[in-house]
Amino acid sequence: xxxxxxxxxxxxxxxxxxxxxxxxxxxxxxxxxxxxxxxxxxxxxxxxxxxxxxxxxxxxxxxxxxxxxxxxxxxxxxxxxxxxxxxxxxxxxxxxxxxxxxxxxxxxxxxxxxxxxxxxxxxxxxxxxxxxxxxxxxxxxxxxxxxxxxxxxxxxxxxxxxxxxxxxxxxxxxxxxxxxxxxxxxxxxxxxxxxxxxxxxxxxxxxxxxxxxxxxxxxx
Numbered sequence: 001x002x003x004x005x006x007x008x009x010x011x012x013x014x015x016x017x018x019x020x021x022x023x024x025x026x027x028x029x030x031x032x033x034x035x036x037x038x039x040x041x042x043x044x045x046x047x048x049x050x051x052x053x054x055x056x057x058x059x060x061x062x063x064x065x066x067x068x069x070x071x072x073x074x075x076x077x078x079x080x081x082x083x084x085x086x087x088x089x090x091x092x093x094x095x096x097x098x099x100x101x102x103x104x105x106x107x108x109x110x111x112x113x114x115x116x117x118x119x120x121x122x123x124x125x126x127x128x129x130x131x132x133x134x135x136x137x138x139x140x141x142x143x144x145x146x147x148x149x150x151x152x153x154x155x156x157x158x159x160x161x162x163x164x165x166x167x168x169x170x171x172x173x174x175x176x177x178x179x180x181x182x183x184x185x186x187x188x189x190x191x192x193x194x195x196x197x198x199x200x201x202x203x204x205x206x207x208x209x210x211x212x213x214x215x216x217x218x219x220x
Contacts, residue, residue, distance in 0.1 A: 059102075060135065062199065063087065063095070092129070105131035108215050114208055115180045116168040123164060125181060125208040127215020133159075136198075138209075143175040143190030151211040158186035162194045163205035181208060182219050 065087045087106075095104040108127040113120055126132070130148045133140070138159075146157045158179060165174045174188045186208070195204040210219075 060137075103131045103135050105129045105135040106212055107132055108212055108220060110215070110220055112182045112219070114164070114168070116177065119168045121164060121167050121206070123161075123206055123208055124202050125210060125215065125219070127210050127212035127219070129212050132209065132212075138195065138204075139193040140190045141193040142173065143188070145190055146211055151213050154213050154217065155211060156184065156186045156214060157189045157211065159190040159192060159209045160188055161192050161203070161205040161207045163203070164207065165191045167206075179208070181210070184214075184218055186210060 065085075089106075092104055092106045095101055098104075106129050109124060111122065111124055114123050114125075128136075129151055130146065132138075133145045138145075140159070141162065143159070145159055146155065149155075150157050158181070160168075160174060160179070168174065168179065169177065174191055177188050178185050179188060180186075192205070192207075192209075198204040
């Protein structure tokens with residue numbers, strides 16, 4: 001049978017069974033469309049996860065105190081409201097001396113109401129050492145980060161997230177302004193570049209980062 005005859009036979013078949021032909025074509029269209037949609041959703045989800053991992057750091061390891069003896073997979077005791085003091089400065093110093101560790105930083109965190117003028121917001125605050133910004137891959141958009149001298153001198157300085165900067169200050173430049181966190185005043189010295197959601201679902205654009213010494217001694 002010639003190609004022309006085959007085409008004519010096929011056309012006649014479609015014309016004689018229009019409903020069946022329509023349903024067959026509809027099934028093919030829906031099937032192909034479903035595959036394309038699922039692939040698009042999968043690709044978007046994969047990109048979202050990769051972006052989150054990238055924003056945190058793919059070569060980052062968190063060391064959390066308070067593991068239970070019953071199971072290595074149990075949640076840290078700190079998540080249950082228990083204060084753990086088994087990680088101390090000498091542990092941080094020891095990690096920093098390890099050849100395989102590029103940088104080591106310590107952090108503590110809590111939640112509080114931050115206030116500037118008539119504006120306020122409930123946020124997560126992080127107390128960190130000077131290496132905290134480099135280890136957590138935080139970039140400064142405006143101003144600067146604090147250093148070792150600020151941590152050692154208990155300086156009341158703060159770096160805030162980009163979303164929080166707009167919430168508290170609107171179009172004003174936050175650098176040089178004073179905010180209150182748990183009734184303690186802090187001078188804003190820097191604003192972070194947008195970063196998105198971090199470990200534990202924390203909004204990293206809506207945080208306050210202060211020297212760890214101040215967070216430990218005065219806020220916690």
